[in-house]
Amino acid sequence: MNNPIDFQSSLTESVGLSTGPMPTSLYTDPTQFELERERIFRRAWLMIGRVERIPKPGDFFVKELALFKASVIVARSEDGNIRAFHNVCAHRANVVEHRSCGNAKRFVCRYHSWAYNNAGELANVPDESGFFNLDKKKCGLTPVTLDVWDGWIFINMAPAPEVSLVEFLGPMADAMANIDYPNPDHPIVMRGEFKANWKAVADNFSEAYHVASIHPRTLAPIYTGKGNPFCRPISANLYGAHRSLSLWLNPTYQPSDKSKVSRWLFAADQTITGTREDGQINAIVEHKGVNPTKNENWSSDINWFFPNWHLQISANLFWTHEFWPTSSNTTVWEARFYKRKPTTVRERLQLEYFTSHMADTMLEDLGNIESTQVGMESGAKPFIVFNESEILCRHGLEQVIKWTAATRVNDALAQSV
Structure with a gap:
């Protein structure tokens, strides 16, 4: 059953977030960074x-x-x-x-x-x-x-630690508990060093508003299409300090007839539900915390665990992003894509094709993230504005403000509702 999506309503307002501009200094001020080091990273799990x-x-x-x-x-x-x-x-x-x-x-x-x-x-x-x-x-x-x-x-x-891990995770732990992760022992690891604040790097991987512009060939054909040209999210949920977003998928996407290699390497199990045979159950898709609205045009979920970890889940795989600040304007990014070990030549080539496709996508992001940092540090714009699709970015900054102002972790968590 297809769930109609009302792209006209405001997800941002529906979850109780503000809609005003946010200060650019959160990404550029060295004093802010020192507060984050001590009040966020030294106290969070x-x-x-x-x-x-x-x-x-x-x-x-x-x-x-x-x-x-x-x-x-x-x-x-x-x-x-x-x-x-x-x-x-x-x-x-x-x-x-x-x-x-x-x-x-x-x-x-x-x-x-x-x-x-x-x-x-x-x-x-x-x-x-x-x-x-x-x-x-x-x-x-x-x-x-x-x-x-x-x-x-x-x-x-x-x-x-002021609070236990379970207390820190709060409702996020309840929503995401007991997922049957496929191939958890076989990750493809990617790593990069960005000349940008850790939040600027995390923001890039937290929204799909940029997909049509930055990834016109690699991702846009998959995640944008008729009725949703800017990849508006399907749904969003806030879990205390943490947050989740469900992304849309173009249900008509197939590699071009001209791309013979791509069509041959396109994995047969890359479907919306992830099922391979009629009647077969996909444990990930059935989980209550995954695609919570159960929309059939769902592609994946971005689950942002405060402060610096993304757990992303689709019907066929899961992957993670870690954003580790090294200074106020430098960050180490690590991604792990958990794919099954190939058992045939075709599966091995599919894995290599997937890896190269993701590497090309990451390279498209790299220069854009660093140029954003340059622009913010120029001081030309004291505030930035967020689109409806950038709801996770907004909530992330609100949590940063709350945690750096709180003298106790319990105070920060009490505000994170």
């Missing part, structure tokens, strides 16, 4: 990966957080639990683990060979008798608070 990334005891990866001048080891210890530690030796504060990932029973500092087990405990000290009253139990790797929700690993950089 930050998603850093999936549990499938470290499936076996001893598996680990290192997350570099330039925002805090910190390096964090995330490891599955011998008891099967996942833990996080500052990547700093207790002896002379050298970096312990220089690999980005791997499997290790021990992390050994190469400076003086102090060794820690994968539960973070100090296990070996060369010439231990030469130290004065050394208490090895107090010299383990410094822990970082970690919790897992639905297979997603979160850390909190506060010495003592």
